[in-house]
Every structure is written in C-alpha cells, then in structure tokens.
Amino acid sequence: MAIGYLLTRSAQLLPIVFIAVTVNFMIPRLIPGDPIEAALQTRIAMTGSIDANVAEIAAVYRAKFGLDKPLWQQYLAYWGDIFRLDLGVSLADFPQPVISKVRSALPWTLGLLGVSTLIAFTLGTLLGALAAWPRAPRFVQALLPPFMLMSAIPFFLLAILLMSVFAVELRVFPPGGGFDPIMMLRFNLASILTILYHAILPSLSLVLGGIGAWALGMRAMMVTTLGEDYITFAEAKGLPARRIFLWYGLRNALLPQVTHLAVALGSILSGAVLVEAMFSYPGLGGLLFGAIAGKDYFVIQGIVLMLIISLAVSLLIVDLIYPLVDPRIRYQK
Amino acid sequence: MLRSPRWSASLVIGLVILLAVLLISVLGALVVNRADAVVGAVTPSQRPSVQHLLGTDSQGRDMLTVMVIGTPQTLRIGLIAGLVGISIGLVLGLVSGYFGGVVDTVIRLISDSLMTVPGIAVLLVIAVNVGQMTVELMGLTVAVLSWMYPTRSIRSQVLSIRERPYVAVARANGANELQVVFQEIMPNLLPFIAASFIAAVNAAMLASIGLEALGLGANDVHTLGTTIFWAQKYSAVLRGQWWWFGPPIAMIATIFIGMFFVSVGVDRFANPRLRQQT
Numbered sequence: 140m141a142i143g144y145l146l147t148r149s150a151q152l153l154p155i156v157f158i159a160v161t162v163n164f165m166i167p168r169l170i171p172g173d174p175i176e177a178a179l180q181t182r183i184a185m186t187g188s189i190d191a192n193v194a195e196i197a198a199v200y201r202a203k204f205g206l207d208k209p210l211w212q213q214y215l216a217y218w219g220d221i222f223r224l225d226l227g228v229s230l231a232d233f234p235q236p237v238i239s240k241v242r243s244a245l246p247w248t249l250g251l252l253g254v255s256t257l258i259a260f261t262l263g264t265l266l267g268a269l270a271a272w273p274r275a276p277r278f279v280q281a282l283l284p285p286f287m288l289m290s291a292i293p294f295f296l297l298a299i300l301l302m303s304v305f306a307v308e309l310r311v312f313p314p315g316g317g318f319d320p321i322m323m324l325r326f327n328l329a330s331i332l333t334i335l336y337h338a339i340l341p342s343l344s345l346v347l348g349g350i351g352a353w354a355l356g357m358r359a360m361m362v363t364t365l366g367e368d369y370i371t372f373a374e375a376k377g378l379p380a381r382r383i384f385l386w387y388g389l390r391n392a393l394l395p396q397v398t399h400l401a402v403a404l405g406s407i408l409s410g411a412v413l414v415e416a417m418f419s420y421p422g423l424g425g426l427l428f429g430a431i432a433g434k435d436y437f438v439i440q441g442i443v444l445m446l447i448i449s450l451a452v453s454l455l456i457v458d459l460i461y462p463l464v465d466p467r468i469r470y471q472k
Numbered sequence: 473m474l475r476s477p478r479w480s481a482s483l484v485i486g487l488v489i490l491l492a493v494l495l496i497s498v499l500g501a502l503v504v505n506r507a508d509a510v511v512g513a514v515t516p517s518q519r520p521s522v523q524h525l526l527g528t529d530s531q532g533r534d535m536l537t538v539m540v541i542g543t544p545q546t547l548r549i550g551l552i553a554g555l556v557g558i559s560i561g562l563v564l565g566l567v568s569g570y571f572g573g574v575v576d577t578v579i580r581l582i583s584d585s586l587m588t589v590p591g592i593a594v595l596l597v598i599a600v601n602v603g604q605m606t607v608e609l610m611g612l613t614v615a616v617l618s619w620m621y622p623t624r625s626i627r628s629q630v631l632s633i634r635e636r637p638y639v640a641v642a643r644a645n646g647a648n649e650l651q652v653v654f655q656e657i658m659p660n661l662l663p664f665i666a667a668s669f670i671a672a673v674n675a676a677m678l679a680s681i682g683l684e685a686l687g688l689g690a691n692d693v694h695t696l697g698t699t700i701f702w703a704q705k706y707s708a709v710l711r712g713q714w715w716w717f718g719p720p721i722a723m724i725a726t727i728f729i730g731m732f733f734v735s736v737g738v739d740r741f742a743n744p745r746l747r748q749q750t
Contacts, residue, residue, distance in 0.1 A: 154585060155585060155588050155589075158585045158586075158589070159589055159593075162589065162594060162597070163593075163597060287732075288729060291725070291728040291729045291731075291732040292721075292724070292725045292728060292729075293678055293681065293682065293724070293728070295682065295685060296700075296721045296724060296725065299700070299704075299709060299717055299721060300721060302709050303709050303712075303714060303717070303718075306709075307709060307710060307712050308712070314709070314710060402587075405587070405588065405589070405590045405591060406590075406591065408590045408592070409590050409591050409592035409679075409682065410682075412592055413592075413682050413685065413686065416685075416686060417685075417704065427596070427686070428686060428687075431600070431686055431687050431688060432687065436600065439596060439597075439600050440597070442596075443593040443594075443596050443597050446590050446592065446593045447589055447590060447593050450588065450589070450590045451588065454588060
C-alpha cells in the first residue's frame with residue numbers, strides 16, 4: 140500500500156513539472172520583442188564595445204538555439220535540453236553553464252529554507268497549541284500578538300530591519316554572505332560554524348515572520364479539536380493534562396496544519412528567495428539578484444525552472460509525510 | 473448596514489489604519505513639492521531635520537516627498553491587481569461552480585496547477601521579458617497570480633448556494649439560468665467576494681513590492697518597493713541611513729497590518745458564526 144501511495148504522489152509531480160516547463164517556454168515567446176537581442180544589446184552597451192554587430196551575433200545565437208525553427212520544434216528541443224540538463228550559458232559569466240551556477244546555489248537555498256521552515260513550523264505550532272490550551276501559563280497569550288504583527292510584514296523587510304539592527308548598528312552578526320569570505324570551505328568544524336553564523340540572520344527573518352501564521356492556524360485548529368467528545372472523555376478518565384494536550388489534542392489538530400504547510404510552501408519559497416537577495420546569501424536568491432542586475436537572461440530562466448521543480452519536490456515530500464501523521468491514510472485501501 | 477452588529481473591533485481598526493495611510497498621502501501631496509523627488513533635487517544623504525523631515529537619500533531626493541508620491545502608487549498597484557483578480561475569480565468561480573461538468577474540471581485543473589507554481593517564478597519570467605515596465609503593467613502581471621484563490625473560494629460558495637431552497641423556487645418560477653445566477657446567487661456571494669478581494673489585494677501588494685525590491689518594477693516611478701530597491705542598491709543599510717529604508721518599511725508594515733485587521737474583520741462580517749470567537 141505504501142508503495143502505491145508513493146507512486147501515485149510521485150506521478151502527480153509530472154503534470155506540475157510539465158506545466159512549469161511549458162510556462163517557462165511560452166512566456167518569453169509570447170511577449171513581443173526578442174529577448175536575445177535585447178540581452179545582447181544591453182551587454183554590449185555595458186562593455187562599451189562599438190564594432191560588435193548585434194544583428195549578426197543575435198542571428199548566430201538564434202540559429203544555435205533554434206529560434207528560427209517552428210514553435211513545436213523549439214518546444215521539443217527545449218525538452219531535450221532540459222533532459223540533458225542543458226539550461227544554457229550564463230551571459231554575465233560566459234562561458235560558465237547555467238546549470239553549474241544553479242547547482243552550487245541550490246543546496247544553500249534548500250538548507251536555509253528547510254531548516255527555517257522546520258523551526259518556524261515547530262515553534263509556531265507549539266505556540267498556537269499552547270494558546271488554545273486553557274491550562275497553559277498566562278504569558279503564552281501575550282506572546283501571540285507580536286508574532287502575528289511580525290508575520291504581517293513580508294519576510295525580506297524583516298530581513299532588512301534585522302540586518303540594520305544586528306549587523307550594522309550592533310555588529311553582532313555578519314551583514315551578508317553565506318560564509319566567511321576569506322575562508323575555504325572544507326568539511327570541518329570551522330566551516331560548519333561559519334556557515335551557521337552567517338545563516339542566523341536570514342534564518343531569523345524567515346522564522347520570526349513565519350511563526351505568527353502557523354500559531355494562528357494551529358490555535359484555531361486546537362480550539363476545534365479540544366471541543367471534541369473524546370477530549371472530555373479523556374479528562375473524565377483522569378488522564379494527565381500533558382498527555383491529553385500532546386497525544387489527543389495536538390496530534391489530531393496537527394493534520395490540517397501539515398496541509399497548510401503544503402499550500403504555504405510556495406509563498407515561503409518566494410519569500411526566502413527575496414530574503415537571500417537582501418543578504419547576498421549564495422543561494423538561488425542571491426544568484427537571482429545578480430542575474431537581474433546583469434540582465435543574465437538564461438540564468439534567470441534556469442532559476443525559475445529550479446524554483447518550480449524545488450517546490451514540486453517539496454510538495455511531494457510533505458505529501459509523503461502525511462501518511463506518517465495520519466494513520467487513516469496508511470490503512471486506506 | 474452601518475448599525476449592523478457584524479462590525480467588529482478588528483474591522484474598524486483595520487479601516488482606520490488604511491484610511492490614515494490614504495490621508496497621509498492625500499494631505500501630504502498638498503504640502504510637498506513633487507520636484508523634490510527627482511534625483512539631485514536636494515542635498516544628498518542628509519539626516520532628518522526641520523527642512524527635510526525624513527531626510528534625503530544618497531541620490532539627492534527628499535524622502536518625505538518620495539514617501540508621499542510612492543505610497544498611493546503602491547496602493548494603486550494593489551487595487552488594480554485586486555480588482556482584476558477578483559473579476560476573473562468571480563466569473564470563473566461562478567461558471568465553474570454553477571455549470572459544473574467539463575468546464576468545472578478544466579478550470580479547477582488550471583487553477584490548481586498554477587497554485588503549485590511558486591508565484592515569484594511566473595512573475596519573474598513575465599517581468600524579465602517585458603521591455604518597459606509600467607505601474608499598470610505591474611498590476612496586471614501580479615493579477616495573473618491572484619485569481620486562483622478567489623476562484624476556488626467563490627466556486628465552493630456557489631456549490632453550496634446552488635442547493636439552497638430559494639434557488640429552486642426561483643427556477644420553479646420560470647427564471648432562466650442567467651437570472652438565477654445574477655439575481656439569486658451573486659447577491660449572497662457579496663461577503664465572500666469582499667473577503668476574497670481583500671486577500672487578492674494583499675497578495676498582489678506583497679508580490680509587487682517583492683518584484684520592485686528586486687529591481688523588476690517600473691524603476692522610473694516612485695513606489696514603496698522601488699524606494700527599497702534603490703536603498704539596497706546604494707547600500708543604505710550598510711551605511712546606516714535608516715531614514716532611507718526605514719520609512720518605506722514602516723509604511724509597508726502599516727499597510728499590511730491594516731490589511732490584516734481588515735481581512736479578519738471582513739471574514740467575521742462574511743461569516744457571522746466566527747463572531748463568537750475572540
């Protein structure tokens with residue numbers, strides 16, 4: 140049964156990827172104007188080269204990328220490129236292939252995003268659950284409003300505020316980057332420590348901004364769950380309060396929260412990308428910021444594709460966690 | 473309607489906050505000189521003083537003027553996108569929920585797949601490929617991604633309203649399909665349309681500010697997001713020029729907090745059952 144569920148959920152990944160790749164293919168071609176010529180014009184203007192014949196270079200590029208062939212041929216060629224993981228060449232750092240840039244940036248983003256989302260989800264869910272529990276200490280109620288206000292502010296604005304306060308004024312944390320710039324990253328304690336040190340502020344922006352939403356949702360779910368008959372029965376049986384809270388209340392209210400996680404992943408990913416851009420973190424966000432500034436068209440396209448695929452895979456992972464949390468799915472036929 | 477018990481403290485607080493933001497922009501526009509927001513208009517990098525209440529940025533623009541000009545632009549983008557999103561969502565949701573069948577399946581498939589795509593990805597592709605970005609185009613771009621939630625929400629409401637007795641009575645009285653949709657179903661949808669509109673405007677402003685902060689907005693127009701972009705580009709944070717990035721962030725935070733209160737209040741307005749909760 141588990142294998143069947145796994146296969147079904149993995150199969151649902153395919154239409155998403157298909158639509159994503161198609162969207163990525165169609166939109167540049169729907170908008171009037173030639174992106175390659177525009178990109179070349181900008182680059183040539185930036186480098187000040189006068190005798191470059193833009194039309195000739197653009198024609199060579201077009202022939203190479205097959206932009207002069209009919210649309211369906213281009214589409215098939217695009218798919219062929221994707222399967223060979225050929226995402227083009229970076230215009231700014233010619234001739235470094237886009238895939239190598241994206242490949243080195245991806246682990247940073249996944250690490251930052253994964254850890255921060257996990258922390259925010261755990262803390263937010265606990266806070267929300269405690270806020271709904273009548274026997275929780277008083278101060279828990281007072282914790283909710285500040286977090287809720289913080290979650291109304293977009294992540295990257297929190298990032299700027301944190302950077303300004305902690306990195307510039309108080310100088311306790313570094314203002315950007317993923318690791319100490321004079322250090323060579325090896326697999327040793329010093330490298331790990333510097334990575335963690337540089338990850339604290341970006342992670343804090345994502346965590347502080349995320350807790351409020353999770354707490355609010357969890358509190359609502361807990362209130363509903365605590366009104367159920369089996370809670371009253373458990374209390375009547377004389378079970379200890381903590382047991383009822385954790386194993387009867389929290390456990391059941393957790394299920395819709397995991398669903399919300401799946402739905403919210405898209406916006407969290409978007410927010411994380413912006414936070415990285417603000418901190419010049421070497422993940423997809425930092426790469427994106429540089430690519431936009433340098434009008435590096437193919438890198439941007441590659442990042443977009445990577446974002447869509449990362450989200451699809453993350454959704455798959457959340458879907459796979461769901462049976463672990465909800466036994467009813469496990470025992471379904 | 474003003475005396476209705478469905479008004480809650482949350483809704484009032486939210487509306488007051490948003491009204492205050494609007495008032496600041498309107499009244500501010502009367503007292504500031506728009507020429508001060510041009511590059512090189514005033515002495516650059518001045519701290520807040522009596523002459524420049526919010527200081528000046530490193531390009532020689534007066535921050536107070538920039539804020540007064542930029543705030544309504546940001547609100548405008550949110551409104552355009554929200555209106556477009558809610559219009560598309562209303563039409564698609566009504567059609568999908570009321571007529572069902574193949575149309576419903578197709579609409580649902582498209583909206584569900586688009587919802588799984590990270591918003592920033594699609595926005596990036598569009599924004600990068602457009603030659604000259606304008607405020608209106610920004611609104612439309614962002615609206616592309618804000619129609620999905622209203623469609624789903626309105627569709628589920630239509631599904632439930634469709635089965636109500638008064639709809640059957642209207643049909644029995646000889647009303648044709650269009651009359652049923654516009655005279656029976658839509659008036660009962662109004663609270664949900666309002667709630668979806670607020671959510672759409674919220675999402676639209678978030679997306680547009682994000683795009684502008686990355687530098688993909690209409691950089692020749694002052695908005696809150698582009699101000700943050702310029703501040704980031706000229707290292708205002710690292711130079712400690714808090715008066716450059718502080719006011720836009722404070723204004724954005726205020727707008728979003730106001731929207732948050734309004735959305736909680738409108739949800740209660742739309743669903744009277746929620747009023748029992750604190």
